[in-house]
Amino acid sequence: MTEAPVITIDGPSGSGKGTVSQKLATDLGWHYLDSGAIYRALAYAAELAGIEGSAGKEQIVSLARELKLKFSPADDGGAGVLLAGTDISDSIRTEECGAMASKLAADGEIRAALLQRQRDFRQPPGLVADGRDMGTVVFPDATHKFFLTASAQVRAERRYKQLKEKGINDSISRLFTVISERDARDAGRSNSPLTPATDAIVLDTSDMSLDEVIGFVKQHVGYQSL
Numbered sequence: 001m002t003e004a005p006v007i008t009i010d011g012p013s014g015s016g017k018g019t020v021s022q023k024l025a026t027d028l029g030w031h032y033l034d035s036g037a038i039y040r041a042l043a044y045a046a047e048l049a050g051i052e053g054s055a056g057k058e059q060i061v062s063l064a065r066e067l068k069l070k071f072s073p074a075d076d077g078g079a080g081v082l083l084a085g086t087d088i089s090d091s092i093r094t095e096e097c098g099a100m101a102s103k104l105a106a107d108g109e110i111r112a113a114l115l116q117r118q119r120d121f122r123q124p125p126g127l128v129a130d131g132r133d134m135g136t137v138v139f140p141d142a143t144h145k146f147f148l149t150a151s152a153q154v155r156a157e158r159r160y161k162q163l164k165e166k167g168i169n170d171s172i173s174r175l176f177t178v179i180s181e182r183d184a185r186d187a188g189r190s191n192s193p194l195t196p197a198t199d200a201i202v203l204d205t206s207d208m209s210l211d212e213v214i215g216f217v218k219q220h221v222g223y224q225s226l
């Protein structure tokens with residue numbers, strides 16, 4: 001049986017990959033995987049369980065395998081994240097949770113424990129997957145691969161607006177620092193680092209509107225014919 005088609009959209013935080021991927025999935029009527037939400041949910045669950053640092057590594061690997069995670073459609077077109085039935089969508093969006101997720105995500109065993117869970121999202125009629133290693137590791141045979149970038153300043157400003165919409169107040173300068181640190185960690189790790197797949201289309205979105213980026217991606221995937 002041929003597998004369902006996959007479009008991967010990777011990139012650093014604030015590159016616009018989440019919003020672009022969600023919109024594309026909605027317009028195509030395809031499934032959507034927010035892989036970052038899985039890493040964030042694991043970090044959240046580990047904190048909730050009081051598991052900390054490298055001492056708790058085996059416990060975190062077990063937690064990753066058993067994580068009772070569900071995605072449900074959210075009102076804003078994104079996905080609501082449910083951990084054992086509790087809606088944690090907003091709680092996992094803080095930069096603190098992002099930083100914890102990034103630290104856990106550097107570990108190869110933890111990544112391996114989450115791999116199949118991500119691949120299971122590949123269902124007909126198709127999947128749009130966003131993350132850091134969607135095109136390189138999780139779906140290396142994806143039909144189309146994109147890697148979105150933007151300057152750190154632009155990404156900090158976008159994150160600021162995103163958080164503000166969710167009622168979370170932060171400062172652009174602080175976000176610039178934490179986002180830069182997180183990206184350096186994600187790009188510098190040896191396990192599935194943040195890097196474009198060799199066959200990915202790399203797009204700098206710094207000076208592009210969301211509609212322009214979506215238009216670019218749709219044009220490249222032959223949206224009308226999918």
Ligand code: DC
Binds near residue numbers: 037040101
């Ligand atoms: O996409 P995000 O900002 O929600 O992701 C949070 C963290 O999770 C990110 O800093 C690194 C990790 N992550 C990862 O290592 N691999 C992915 N495919 C997605 C996220």
